[in-house]
Amino acid sequence: MIKTVLIVGLGAAIGSLIRFGVTNGLKQIFHKTAFPAATFFINISGSFLLGLVNGQLPKNAFTLAFFVAVLGGYTTFSTYMNETVQLSTQKKILAMIYYIVSALLGILAALIGYVI
């Protein structure tokens, strides 16, 4: 139990820092668009990678537990929901697209990562 908590904590700490870096980088490229492209990219790529490591690495492997922890911290559900709410006050259709397409593509990306 303690080992799990420490692995998930360390992985999430590293994953959060990667997300911060990627968000800053992507916001400079997509600064003109209202669409939350940074979180969108992070969540879809993180879902793909989580499917991939689960498909490739043996169960119970330490490396799998570590990658799962990093990707858990890298991706974010809370920002996804809050960006949807914020976007919906100005651009309802775009918010709806972000909300639904993120979920569908995220699940699809995890599936593709898992089966390849």
Add this chain to the structure above:
Amino acid sequence: MRRIFYIFLLGFIGGAMRGYFTALAGPNHFAATVAINLIGAFVLAFITGALPYLIELSDDLTIGLSVGLVGGFTTFSTFSYDSVNLLLNHKIGLGLFYILISLIGGLLMAELGTHLGHRFEKGVDNND
């Protein structure tokens, strides 16, 4: 540099909390992930909307709390992978329920937190 330190430290705490609740839930880890994501959706709205009116926070600490603590606590990748896992294992009903409760519940919690933030904002204005 302080910002990086806050994100790392608070990301560790957020992730450790998620790891603890998930491990505690054992076979019910799906339910734990739903609860974590819904709570996190509310808390993030509270931190960015209401908290600045309650206590003074530096930008570095606010980013540490939102990106590290809540970002490390909630997870989108596990949501996606859990959904795939349930659907591939022919638990179609449970899989669809997991997806819908996460999406609808998460949005409602973020709405609730945002409204609470607006109330704090107005409360401060009225006292001026």
